[in-house]
Amino acid sequence: MNPQLENSLLIGGVLLVFGIVGFLTRRNLIVMFLSVELMLQAVALNLIGFGHAHCNYHGQSFTIFILTVAACEAAIALMLFLAIYHRRKTLDVSIWYELGEVDVHLAEPQIDKEAMLSEPEPVQQFPGLTPAGLEPVLDGQITSEREGVVTRA
Amino acid sequence: MLIMIAISLAQHAAELGLPVIIGLPILLGVVGYLFAVVSPFRRRSAPASICLLAAAICAWWFWWRPGQPPVESVLFTIFAAMMLAGGCGMQVEANPVYAALWFALVILSTCGLFLMQGAAFVSAATLIVYAGAIIVTFLFVIMLASQSGSSVYDRRFRNPFLSITMGGLLLAVLIALFKQPMPPISREQAAFTLSAPQARDMDTLAALGRSLFADHLWSVELAGVLLVIATFGSILIARQSREERG
Numbered sequence: 499m500n501p502q503l504e505n506s507l508l509i510g511g512v513l514l515v516f517g518i519v520g521f522l523t524r525r526n527l528i529v530m531f532l533s534v535e536l537m538l539q540a541v542a543l544n545l546i547g548f549g550h551a552h553c554n555y556h557g558q559s560f561t562i563f564i565l566t567v568a569a570c571e572a573a574i575a576l577m578l579f580l581a582i583y584h585r586r587k588t589l590d591v592s593i594w595y596e597l598g599e600v601d602v603h604l605a606e607p608q609i610d611k612e613a614m615l616s617e618p619e620p621v622q623q624f625p626g627l628t629p630a631g632l633e634p635v636l637d638g639q640i641t642s643e644r645e646g647v648v649t650r651a
Numbered sequence: 652m653l654i655m656i657a658i659s660l661a662q663h664a665a666e667l668g669l670p671v672i673i674g675l676p677i678l679l680g681v682v683g684y685l686f687a688v689v690s691p692f693r694r695r696s697a698p699a700s701i702c703l704l705a706a707a708i709c710a711w712w713f714w715w716r717p718g719q720p721p722v723e724s725v726l727f728t729i730f731a732a733m734m735l736a737g738g739c740g741m742q743v744e745a746n747p748v749y750a751a752l753w754f755a756l757v758i759l760s761t762c763g764l765f766l767m768q769g770a771a772f773v774s775a776a777t778l779i780v781y782a783g784a785i786i787v788t789f790l791f792v793i794m795l796a797s798q799s800g801s802s803v804y805d806r807r808f809r810n811p812f813l814s815i816t817m818g819g820l821l822l823a824v825l826i827a828l829f830k831q832p833m834p835p836i837s838r839e840q841a842a843f844t845l846s847a848p849q850a851r852d853m854d855t856l857a858a859l860g861r862s863l864f865a866d867h868l869w870s871v872e873l874a875g876v877l878l879v880i881a882t883f884g885s886i887l888i889a890r891q892s893r894e895e896r897g
Contacts, residue, residue, distance in 0.1 A: 501719070504829060506764065508714070509731050511825040513757070515818045516738035522814035523688065524742070525804040528793055529750050535785070536738060536754065539761050542777070550768040555862035558773045559870075562863065565780050566874040570881030572785045576792045577885040581892035583796035590804035626794055
């Protein structure tokens with residue numbers, strides 16, 4: 499086989515597996531989404547390699563479409579994540595276990611006792627966005643929002 | 652000890668055949684990844700980095716053949732090492748901000764690999780769209796939606812044993828498939844209908860444009876529609892969630 503094609507297939511395969519493992523193991527929604535983007539990059543690498551081996555431009559065209567779809571995906575998914583965060587104040591996927599139907603008995607969600615017992619890591623401060631503008635005046639009634647949500651971990 | 656065994660195995664790799672060539676780096680990689688992720692070892696990063704480094708060196712040793720063109724193989728090694736380091740660091744890193752930055756490293760080195768395969772425009776476009784737009788948006792969202800520092804769910808992983816073992820097996824199968832002899836690419840497959848590459852325009856933007864707007868015209872139109880729909884959709888979702896909050 500063409501050694502260049504083989505190289506890009508190998509590297510693409512390893513990157514794809516990193517993406518899959520990350521998607522399965524991580525619990526932060528944003529990092530899971532980044533893992534999906536990693537898988538898309540792996541596929542793009544393979545497409546470019548095949549296009550180069552076949553001496554035509556279909557691989558590159560497909561990669562441009564992948565880029566388009568990834569941009570759309572990122573826009574919508576990040577909006578959804580923000581909405582989820584405002585509703586539940588966490589980005590943990592394991593609180594969405596209860597999306598399943600009531601009468602279907604899934605595995606019990608794991609509760610990390612070790613994490614509760616172990617001492618917390620030192621808190622790092624990162625720059626946040628300061629709120630800007632005036633606080634909007636609400637007309638008397640404040641819709642109740644579920645704050646203080648139980649996080650399982 | 653482990654390193655000695657690895658070195659002696661590497662010296663006899665040619666006689667040991669494909670299972671060892673594929674299996675040894677993957678095994679080392681799986682062990683290193685588990686060391687990096689599973690909680691009792693997580694604070695001590697020395698065994699994880701030793702195992703991962705050994706896996707990388709082992710894989711490079713098996714991959715390297717003396718007859719290769721030197722510049723290309725050195726460049727490929729550098730970009731591939733950067734890319735795999737970025738991918739691994741992204742999955743091991745607890746903090747989502749750093750994970751996004753590792754992902755940026757992956758994108759940069761992927762663009763280098765694209766460039767090596769004569770895809771200059773795609774490389775530039777990927778760099779601009781991913782590193783310029785998507786990662787910045789990610790960082791904004793992480794800063795909007797994060798507690799101070801890394802939280803518990805960033806530090807604890809779901810089912811690491813099962814997923815990583817599965818990933819190693821999948822990788823082994825994939826590489827074994829790539830090592831199978833493939834039929835050579837025939838001329839009929841290489842030439843294509845509307846935008847057959849011409850001798851003078853190899854690797855230029857004009858040829859890519861001809862392929863996009865001749866072979867894939869409908870897809871270009873569909874991609875435009877998709878972008879418009881995604882814009883409307885994200886604006887709608889943002890407004891809805893704001894109204895819900897009151």
